Amino acid sequence: MSGIIVYASRYGTSREYAEKLSGLTGIPAFDRRRVPELPKEGPVVFIGGTYAGKVADLKKTLRGFVPSKEQPVIIAAVGLSDRSEPESAAAAEAEIEKQLPPAAAAQAKIFLLRGKIDYSVLKPFHRLALALMNSMSARLPESELPPESRIITETYGKKADFTDFGALNGIMAALSESGALTQKAAER
Numbered sequence: 001m002s003g004i005i006v007y008a009s010r011y012g013t014s015r016e017y018a019e020k021l022s023g024l025t026g027i028p029a030f031d032r033r034r035v036p037e038l039p040k041e042g043p044v045v046f047i048g049g050t051y052a053g054k055v056a057d058l059k060k061t062l063r064g065f066v067p068s069k070e071q072p073v074i075i076a077a078v079g080l081s082d083r084s085e086p087e088s089a090a091a092a093e094a095e096i097e098k099q100l101p102p103a104a105a106a107q108a109k110i111f112l113l114r115g116k117i118d119y120s121v122l123k124p125f126h127r128l129a130l131a132l133m134n135s136m137s138a139r140l141p142e143s144e145l146p147p148e149s150r151i152i153t154e155t156y157g158k159k160a161d162f163t164d165f166g167a168l169n170g171i172m173a174a175l176s177e178s179g180a181l182t183q184k185a186a187e188r
């Protein structure tokens with residue numbers, strides 16, 4: 001199977017999604033630091049954690065990447081926020097599109113996956129960033145909080161896991177539609 005799954009993961013959630021997708025599709029998964037260049041053939045899937053609204057290392061990984069005509073490009077952002085409301089999903093997708101080079105943006109399909117958090121293992125810098133985000137949210141009335149601020153407040157200081165491997169079905173369907181999967185993988 002040609003193509004690649006590349007992940008950028010600080011605490012392991014994007015890696016877990018990437019490895020699960022790799023098992024389902026047969027497409028190999030690699031940490032972005034081990035991938036010097038993206039292939040010009042086969043699907044390119046990037047999965048990365050969301051930090052303060054940006055997908056970790058997305059810009060860096062896709063810099064200068066011009067996909068071949070009809071080469072499937074899939075971007076999956078892993079975050080705590082619930083993006084089931086179409087309006088909220090559209091806002092997150094628009095934000096992600098801005099982080100892509102134009103050629104890749106034109107061809108990319110974007111997916112929003114949910115991740116997890118455990119304050120007991122957070123790096124001090126991330127702990128501080130979340131404390132700041134949480135105290136900024138505390139100044140706003142709850143009705144005005146966007147989903148990403150609300151979930152950070154709800155989970156502040158705790159351990160919460162919203163991982164849902166079933167959400168990979170959407171990516172499987174997109175890969176299948178583009179003809180990138182073997183019959184066996186498409187049936188999984």
Ligand SMILES: Cc1cc2nc3c(=O)[nH]c(=O)nc-3n(C[C@H](O)[C@H](O)[C@H](O)COP(=O)(O)O)c2cc1C
Pocket residue numbers: 008009010011012013014015048049050051052053054056078079080081114115116117122125126127129130148
């Ligand atoms: C400092 C920090 C900022 C975060 N900012 C966001 C955010 O803006 N939106 C969101 O949905 N999740 C946010 N998260 C949650 C992460 O996206 C979530 O923990 C994800 O599972 C991380 O994926 P990874 O372990 O693959 O890096 C944040 C987490 C940390 C530690």
